Amino acid sequence: MKLNDNSLFRQQAYVNGNWIDADDGKTFEVTNPATNEVIGTVPDLGAAETKRAIEAANEAWPAWRAKTAAERSAILETWFNLIMENQADLAALMTLEQGKSIAESTGEVAYGASFIKWFAEECKRVYGDTIPSKNTDQRIVVTKEPIGVCAAITPWNFPNAMITRKAAPAFGAGCPMVVKPAEATPFSALALAELAERAGIPAGIFSVVTASQGKDVGEEMTTNPIVRKVTFTGSTAVGKILMKQCSSTLKKMSLELGGNAPFIVFEDADLDAAVEGLMVSKYRNSGQTCVCTNRTIVHESVYDEFAAKLAAKVGELKVGDGFEEGVNQGPLINMAAVEKVEDHISDAVEKGAKVLVGGKRHELGKTFFEPTLLANVTTDMKVTYEETFGPVAPLFSFKTEAEAIQMANDTEFGLAAYFFSRDIGRSWRVSEALEYGMVGVNSGLISTEVAPFGGVKESGLGREGSKFGLDEYLETKYICMAGVSS
Ligand SMILES: NC(=O)C1=CN([C@@H]2O[C@H](COP(=O)(O)OP(=O)(O)OC[C@H]3O[C@@H](n4cnc5c(N)ncnc54)[C@H](O)[C@@H]3O)[C@@H](O)[C@H]2O)C=CC1
Numbered sequence: 001m002k003l004n005d006n007s008l009f010r011q012q013a014y015v016n017g018n019w020i021d022a023d024d025g026k027t028f029e030v031t032n033p034a035t036n037e038v039i040g041t042v043p044d045l046g047a048a049e050t051k052r053a054i055e056a057a058n059e060a061w062p063a064w065r066a067k068t069a070a071e072r073s074a075i076l077e078t079w080f081n082l083i084m085e086n087q088a089d090l091a092a093l094m095t096l097e098q099g100k101s102i103a104e105s106t107g108e109v110a111y112g113a114s115f116i117k118w119f120a121e122e123c124k125r126v127y128g129d130t131i132p133s134k135n136t137d138q139r140i141v142v143t144k145e146p147i148g149v150c151a152a153i154t155p156w157n158f159p160n161a162m163i164t165r166k167a168a169p170a171f172g173a174g175c176p177m178v179v180k181p182a183e184a185t186p187f188s189a190l191a192l193a194e195l196a197e198r199a200g201i202p203a204g205i206f207s208v209v210t211a212s213q214g215k216d217v218g219e220e221m222t223t224n225p226i227v228r229k230v231t232f233t234g235s236t237a238v239g240k241i242l243m244k245q246c247s248s249t250l251k252k253m254s255l256e257l258g259g260n261a262p263f264i265v266f267e268d269a270d271l272d273a274a275v276e277g278l279m280v281s282k283y284r285n286s287g288q289t290c291v292c293t294n295r296t297i298v299h300e301s302v303y304d305e306f307a308a309k310l311a312a313k314v315g316e317l318k319v320g321d322g323f324e325e326g327v328n329q330g331p332l333i334n335m336a337a338v339e340k341v342e343d344h345i346s347d348a349v350e351k352g353a354k355v356l357v358g359g360k361r362h363e364l365g366k367t368f369f370e371p372t373l374l375a376n377v378t379t380d381m382k383v384t385y386e387e388t389f390g391p392v393a394p395l396f397s398f399k400t401e402a403e404a405i406q407m408a409n410d411t412e413f414g415l416a417a418y419f420f421s422r423d424i425g426r427s428w429r430v431s432e433a434l435e436y437g438m439v440g441v442n443s444g445l446i447s448t449e450v451a452p453f454g455g456v457k458e459s460g461l462g463r464e465g466s467k468f469g470l471d472e473y474l475e476t477k478y479i480c481m482a483g484v485s486s
């Protein structure tokens with residue numbers, strides 16, 4: 001491992017301001033998905049260590065919430081500056097452990113930092129209300145207060161931004177947070193902790209508990225009565241487990257879960273723009289994002305032209321080690337991901353789909369996979385209703401606007417949706433008809449810290465980023481002040 005600052009490569013967990021090993025000394029290996037080489041090891045913590053981290057957070061909370069918003073904001077600004085000063089090292093760690101191209105890793109570090117910058121500003125604008133009382137003897141005031149000790153469980157696909165998107169509003173609101181990163185990508189989280197400590201985030205306010213599986217740590221986080229809020233980004237299946245576990249102490253939750261994004265190309269679309277939009281929406285992070293297009297639905301009159309244009313662009317994608325110049329398609333995170341992609345492709349082909357580009361494991365071996373484009377896809381195929389989470393673009397066709405909307409909404413998910421049209425009336429009609437938390441019109445890349453990110457139906461609860469993201473870490477208090485009359 002060669003970084004500009006090697007102290008950012010941490011192989012211990014970070015609990016209550018201390019770098020620690022597991023109580024039983026156990027560790028687990030973290031490998032580079034591009035080479036299968038072991039990058040390093042981290043401690044395999046369990047419920048006992050997690051309990052201590054939660055208790056330390058509770059001890060540290062009063063002093064942190066007593067700081068003014070301006071004081072917390074200044075510390076977040078320092079954390080932001082340190083992250084950007086160390087962007088190259090943080091990106092290198094991410095490409096090593098997650099596999100995405102160094103360009104995408106560098107972009108994610110900046111994206112993750114943008115949440116810290118955003119909430120450093122937003123946290124100074126936590127306003128309340130005064131409400132005219134019906135009683136002259138009373139005054140009514142509404143205040144917003146930090147919810148308390150928070151716990152976060154995050155995924156491997158955005159190992160930096162999915163932490164800062166939670167920690168920044170929590171810290172800004174005056175809350176501590178204990179984070180369990182994905183077992184595949186702990187080093188990005190530990191580097192964030194190192195820089196948080198340097199920025200002045202006090203011991204106990206930010207802890208990172210590493211574990212080879214989420215169950216034990218998750219059970220402690222979701223059942224410990226000290227924890228007031230659990231925020232999770234990951235699969236819908238795990239989100240449901242956590243929600244059940246949180247019910248015993250009725251914790252507030254944010255859930256950013258799975259998706260099944262439709263991408264509709266209407267007959268009046270700018271086809272070149274639609275191809276560009278699909279390339280970024282589908283193949284970003286080798287198709288491993290929750291907002292990746294999962295189903296491309298093209299009007300029959302432009303289907304062949306769109307498919308030909310898209311096939312040409314998909315064929316230009318370069319697969320390889322994320323550190324290699326020009327590579328924009330890294331490896332998938334593990335063999336299970338490869339097997340799911342293969343299952344979706346074989347199921348579609350068996351049922352009549354045609355492979356226009358790719359379709360099989362890449363000649364580089366390991367978890368590298370050919371960017372794939374499928375035509376003649378029909379709704380009886382798995383790719384219709386399961387999230388592929390890989391570099392496969394299935395093309396469906398439709399005849400009418402109503403049919404396209406029906407196809408797009410025919411899923412239990414509701415995270416992101418996209419469509420391309422140059423008709424203003426259609427743009428409003430379709431935007432309003434789509435049952436999704438986020439809609440991209442003539443754009444395939446809509447994620448930003450300034451807008452509310454989140455889904456409806458089984459894609460989750462709550463919103464992250466934007467002014468709405470702070471509310472997830474605040475409670476509303478109504479104060480009735482009586483005895484005012486002399
Ligand atoms: N809505 C969103 O913003 C995002 C959603 N996702 C979704 O996540 C999935 C892929 O990411 P994965 O990491 O494979 O998801 P995953 O749900 O398997 O794992 C996510 C995290 O949950 C932990 N975990 C797993 N089982 C657990 C349990 N029983 N108790 C506590 N923690 C547990 C894992 O260790 C990891 O840290 C896809 O479905 C994708 O759509 C991923 C990123 C963003």
Ligand SMILES: O=C(O)[C@H](O)CS(=O)(=O)O
Pocket residue numbers: 155157158162288289290291447453
């Ligand atoms: O993990 C994800 O899929 C991210 O939420 C997607 S994004 O915010 O980078 O678009």
